[in-house]
Amino acid sequence: MFGPGSQFNAFFNDPRWALAMVRATVLEAAHPQIGAALIENSTFVAHPWRRLYNTFLSMQRMFGADDHTRQREAARLNRMHARLSGTDAKMRPYDARDPGARAWVVATLFESAVTMCRLSGQPLEQTTMEKLYAEFRAFLAAMGDEAGHLPPTLPAFWQYFDRVVEEELENTEALRIILYKLFDHLPAPPVLEGLPTVWAAGRALAGPVIGTITVASLPEPFRRRAGLPEIPGAQTLTQSAYLAVGLGRFLPEGWIQAEGLAGLLTLSPDSDDPRARTVRAVRDGMKRAGALLRLITPLPEQPGSARATVPQRGAAEFFHEVLDQTGDGYLEWPDLAAMARELSGRLDLDEPQETRLYNAYADWWRELRTALDRDGDGRISQEEYAAGVTSLAGPALIRVAEVLFEATDSDGNGTIDAEEYRSLFRTAFRRDTAGTDGTYSRGAFVRDFLSFMAGRRRSTPYDPLLSQA
Template sequence: MTDTGSAEPGNPGTGPDQHGTEAGSTADDGVPGSLFGPGSQFHAFFSDPRWALAVLRATVLEAAHPQVGAALIENSTFVAHPWRRLRNTLVSLQRMFGPDEEVRQREADRLNRLHARLKGSDARDRPYDAMDPRVRAWVVATLFESSVTMCRLSGQPLEQTAMERLYAEYRAYLAVLDGDARHLPPTLQEFWPYYDRVVEEELENTESMRIILYKLFDHLPAPPLLQGLPTMWAAGRSVVGPLVGVITVASLPESFRRRAGLPEMPGARTLMQSAYLAAGLARFLPDGWLQTEHVTKLLSLSPDSDDPRARTVSALRDRMKRAAALVRLLTPLPPEPEPGDGTDARRDAAEFFTTVLDQTGDGFLDWPDLAAMAREIAGRLDLAEPAETRLYDAFADWWRELQAALDTDGDGRVSPGEYAAAVPSLAGPALIRVAEVLFDATDADGDQRIDADEYRALFRTGFRRDMTDADGTYARAAFVRDFLSFMSGRARSTPYDPLLAGA
């Protein structure tokens, strides 16, 4: 653990940086000179289209670290629920780099509780711990270095002052998380030898890295905008996916590419630089067109939502359906099912296992899958202690109940075969407890009713009037009944599908 009370020269978490700004402070609330908020260098990058490429590159470099790679492969939902993971990551970064110090500290506390639960051993029995300060420093280092690289590859390298400024901001971010930033070098000049050393001595060709580079886009589920249009999505994915992989590999440090045996296709560097240049040109589109927050929310927006932007989604889907119809006229493909036609009211056991229970996408049900459910719910409701721990404990009890009933071979996890053979009713005492705890967490004012605002906080949509009582609220009994119906009856549910089954 890091000594949170220590100070060191140049540490942005403990004293003024080279510009005279208190790195851990937000006294100027985002005006020029602040390391957080709208005046920061990071804020200028957040809605830059090039940053999508930079974040993907940073994620690959993170996953190449053995500890991060092991934590991702065993606990993360990035394979089965990538759009949800993307949105949660961006929301977290917005909170951490925003001008509100109270929001930032609350988010840091939430991240620390989350990371404290991620520890174990990899396939080679090497321990990993998401709270290891050296590993957390590396994650921040990849974000900084990839931001610098994106500017260089797009022909607009950062000036030295801007680069130092950005580095101070990322060190301040780490200081908020860890209490200090001692595991990142105090100056930019010292950062580059540190970065090269980690790349040369610690990074590996991990399974998580290979999945991100070569498998993730091959199986990437459609965002809500394109659900119900598998032909159109598969066609676009088959073209874009390999290109993204080639671009990302070409942007990685050359020494690591050689050591990890990552192939570089002919013309890859030209393609990579063209992609960064093209993304950079998109910055000149009208303000608001490419705001990261707006684009991410649009991608995760369900057409069934009562959000006004759902009309835009519906209009785009209608246009895409017409295009898909044209494709089907030209190619011998079976017709695509229309969502909501009554044929998809229930899932079979295999689909329920894959889309709801197997949150990590590894083909089995075990504790990380239920922990991912608890993590998603706690994040949506922005739970603090002790409500968050109470929710995790309820899911842990449910896992023990499922393991005792379904794990027939005693390997510590439940396979699809074990699940299907048992054809269980999942509504045991522990699941009922989960439903009760979930109700209490959602009922923020504790009046034993869920009102429209509380419902929207969990499901990000308004509830239908037929779900409510005469006073326009959602009673405990009805909430628990609907949750159990979804989890045990395998019925599709407008609110719970986006929460637990959505990509």
Template sequence: MTSAPTETADEAPLFGPASQFNTFFDDPRWALALIRATVLEAAHPQVGAALIDNSTFVAHPWRRLRNTFVSMRRMFGTDLSVREREAARLNRLHARMSGSDSRGRAYDAMDRATRAWVVATLFESAVTMCRLSGQPLGQDTMERMYAEYRAYLAALDGDAAELPEELKDFWRYFDGVVENELENTEAARIILYRLFDHLPAPALLKGAPTLWAAGRAVVGPLLGVITVASLPEAYRRRAGLPEMPGASTLMQGAYLTAGLARFLPQGWLNAETVIETLSLSPDSDDLRVPVMTAVRSRMKRASALLRLLAPPPAGDPAPTTSPGPGGGRRSAEEFFREVLDQTGDGHLDWPDLAAMARELATRLDLDEPEETRLYDAFAAWWRELQAALDTDGDGRVSAAEYAAAVPSLAGPALIRVAEVLFDATDKDGNASIDAAEYRTLFRTAFHRDLTTADGAYGRSAFVGDFLSFMSGRRSGTPYDPLLADA
């Protein structure tokens, strides 16, 4: 067993601002590299099966992006305690993901070789993005960056034994996995041919569906072509992925154009700011909201003009107006699609409710045992739903089964979910939620008068609002950006 990479007094730290990884984090090329790495991850049978069964990357890709970004920031930061805490959280999350794929092959998100492959795709894609943009990395820089990624794996697994110690041996390992293990999995096909074409709008652009759909109709297919062209030739051949004429030139142009960002003044591009801005809720008390509101207004006018000039792209829902402060009611079908079906597979089963618990635990940054209490509460709710709604006994609830029953979901198990969620949000245990605790969960303003005794957000009010959202199918509430937004 090999040990984790170590640092000497004369070397820059493997984590933190001085790391090679940190220099890429705000680089626009990293977005292209991350898409490429995600496809290579999804092409691994174990990863692909876990994504199909458990991930929200289809229905909620922007949420997934933000959570991944926050996690990597923690893992590559300088604070060892933060890194260890995040590694423990990721390990608990992955330990809950196991099962079998459509061919009956078992998968386990804690499989060490599979986790090593995920890290390998990130490293190799970073190297590839530099080469494709005309800025290939020198040998010393590659060696340094490889040590950082092995240290990242060691922080998760306790050691980096599943990746070769030497960089010269890594390329043989990488080529071997590509040629012998990767497949044209369903998850990889979804990313390449469905996700880009049907990517939902982030919160910032939700008010301009026509404008978003028109832009996506152009950019989505291009991203797919660029990504396919950038994949290793051995995998393209093995998976039978066609490369369109001119795709290689288009790919080179995309990477070269993104690489021009190096000429911008330092600090002009900040990935954290971009992701946070895309996720802003109109109700947030963030100082950027007034500017974003003005931008939304202009986009709505542009969207209205575009609707006059061209019909919405095929397959897109008709544009709807945003609900007012009081919100509105969703139909049963809308509620099922937007809230309950978190994985976007058209059915409600345990992974959907587990995804809700995972998002809530992530927002609140829960440790044990609070995290387990929340998962247990959602598991009890799933058993209650399954008993009431699974009329054909196939172990899951279809949209038709849910819509036909039009049930009231506010049973004892859902009430328990709300109570556990309240306890987890009430960090100081004073039986009420203050503005800071409210913002931690919802990332929005606390619209209650905290200067009066009646202003405290107590248990009964919190539970009542949660049940009203879940059973009343109300929109325009703080729970929309938490559970319904992409």
């Protein structure tokens, strides 16, 4: 069911997955429980590229051939889902562990894979479709969910899918953000950081097209119920897009590798990765093109455009780049939980260490709320943060730094070596980080982490850790 020889593995490097994954995400967001969890807890608005990369890594682990890796990743996902619960704007409870919601996530991935083949003029044969469906049911079983949460047969699945589409899906806030806000305000990936004009020009052209293609590919009953617009020619555009993207499958083997592409999108030009040299060369060329473009069609200055030349950041900038992980304009517990989730995933922590890190962030949240939440509404606004920014580096934040150091120091020898450093920062030691013995000491780590999180200065290793889009 998994690894080489599986039907999913045959699709893994298929470029059509880029469109299919966007479509599946929209269908997930239309489910009331999933949409509420996304709005309250997800970083998909403020950090879409980071979330995309983490999702890719998770699916790679789950569908790979190594059973131990799959079990470990399933346990991590289950722990993450156990922390995502609450009530939506209509006071309806949501819980990421809900079996129906989890089954719907898997259902959207399978149905979108089938749809991408149909729209590109190569519908799956019945036996291939049944094999792929069995693999997705096995994926759900690997998560620990009972197989019965998805129908046992393919004909029964289509009845289930149609029922959910017609009776349960809604035009949720998360769906509207993905379709009408995310593409219009999508931040540049790290590879294009510092090129706001070039990125804004490309996004202005591509955003509406991707949105139109995604809407046109959704099930017609849902489009009608949700009041999504019917744009003349959208169906033809959608089929043409899937067909054109699908031509990438005929390129020589190895030219399109999903893992390499996902890594490139999140690769910082300052990284020591060999590909970064090419990235820097491309970025320099695009800067020259951007300068020419600004002369022809001036565009408004984008937030963060002076990032490469300004060593200090203001309180508002730090608030939106680092603290407001969910992008809703406030600092709340889900923002700090998102930080703990990102760090736990990078370090691939086991349950005890992961819990210690979450608990440290929870203590910091309580300390922040006590010091900064002046109006008592349970969240911290940008104004409240700016007024009390000096209160950030208290005992609880020091504890966060210490717990993170201990989690990174996997061999427990009291220092972070080059391999441990790369696990956290995804790059090699910098000359101003490693000590004379070639390691990162506890004191230096805590000092640098506090300096960064208190918003006092930028940091080449720490910026991509939590502020990367």
